[in-house]
Amino acid sequence: MKRNLRVSAIVFMMIINSANAQTNVSSIFIEMLFPQGKSKALILSFDDGNVADRTLVKLMNDYGLLGTFHLNSNKLCTKDYLTKEEIKTIYKGHEVSAHTANHPNLTDLLKIDVIYEVLEDRKELERLTGYPVRGMSYPFGNTNDFVIKAISGLGIEYARTVGDTNNFSIPSDFLKWNPTIHLFGKTNYIPNDTANDSRELAQFYQLTNDFLKMNSIALFYVWGHSWEYDGSVNKWAEVEKFFKMVSKNPDIYYTTQIGLVDYINAFKNLKFSVDKTMVTNLSSINVFVKMNGKVYTIEAGSTKQLN
Numbered sequence: 001m002k003r004n005l006r007v008s009a010i011v012f013m014m015i016i017n018s019a020n021a022q023t024n025v026s027s028i029f030i031e032m033l034f035p036q037g038k039s040k041a042l043i044l045s046f047d048d049g050n051v052a053d054r055t056l057v058k059l060m061n062d063y064g065l066l067g068t069f070h071l072n073s074n075k076l077c078t079k080d081y082l083t084k085e086e087i088k089t090i091y092k093g094h095e096v097s098a099h100t101a102n103h104p105n106l107t108d109l110l111k112i113d114v115i116y117e118v119l120e121d122r123k124e125l126e127r128l129t130g131y132p133v134r135g136m137s138y139p140f141g142n143t144n145d146f147v148i149k150a151i152s153g154l155g156i157e158y159a160r161t162v163g164d165t166n167n168f169s170i171p172s173d174f175l176k177w178n179p180t181i182h183l184f185g186k187t188n189y190i191p192n193d194t195a196n197d198s199r200e201l202a203q204f205y206q207l208t209n210d211f212l213k214m215n216s217i218a219l220f221y222v223w224g225h226s227w228e229y230d231g232s233v234n235k236w237a238e239v240e241k242f243f244k245m246v247s248k249n250p251d252i253y254y255t256t257q258i259g260l261v262d263y264i265n266a267f268k269n270l271k272f273s274v275d276k277t278m279v280t281n282l283s284s285i286n287v288f289v290k291m292n293g294k295v296y297t298i299e300a301g302s303t304k305q306l307n
């Protein structure tokens with residue numbers, strides 16, 4: 001009788017322990033970190049392919065920054081736009097992405113014309129760059145459910161709007177990708193609208209400083225146009241000041257937009273065992289995760305034991 005009681009007590013303890021263990025397991029969330037275990041990522045994205053991109057890209061290269069450039073292939077080789085011949089060399093090491101062939105307002109078009117604008121742009125930019133072009137930004141930032149449905153299945157993996165979030169979140173729907181903020185707010189964007197310039201500039205730098213201080217996962221997505229700064233030494237000096245602020249920071253993952261999309265997809269495709277003690281990474285990208293306060297590197301094409 002006494003012995004049975006002791007056995008019951010041991011079994012009871014085991015049940016308690018196993019219940020605790022299960023509670024612990026279910027509370028371990030798998031957190032994505034950026035490459036090298038970093039928590040901050042920066043995307044710089046510019047539209048239109050204006051000749052001022054020559055100055056802009058040179059400045060970015062000087063500061064070791066990466067850019068995503070959205071181009072209208074039918075506008076290239078016309079007044080104020082880059083030539084087709086220089087695309088490959090100017091944007092070397094950066095990402096060339098679509099912005100439609102002719103820059104129409106997509107929400108005004110028939111489905112067949114939306115499809116034409118996107119595919120035609122992809123096809124020509126791919127010929128010019130020599131790699132698959134897999135993303136875009138919406139002309140004028142305009143989109144709706146009709147446009148998103150029309151571009152689904154055209155090989156477009158992300159599409160950016162101009163709806164600034166003023167935060168550092170990663171969008172859940174890559175085809176409705178709202179950026180953090182326009183470079184310098186709208187300071188240089190609307191000609192002659194000087195009333196709010198200093199306020200917008202201050203707000204932009206506040207956000208930049210907030211980002212630099214962040215410790216949790218944060219994406220700072222800044223977009224703009226090189227033509228906004230062209231013809232003004234002061235404006236280019238401002239661009240350089242910003243580049244200097246965000247460059248060469250060991251805590252920041254510098255990436256093109258498609259680079260971040262590929263990384264997030266690699267994270268989402270990790271195959272975990274039910275108890276989360278094993279994980280397989282089928283992608284060609286090393287993925288960094290945090291579990292229970294510990295950082296793990298899941299090497300490309302490997303299965304790893306987690307403990």
Ligand SMILES: [Zn+2]
Nearest residue numbers: 047048139140
């Ligand atoms: Zn544009």
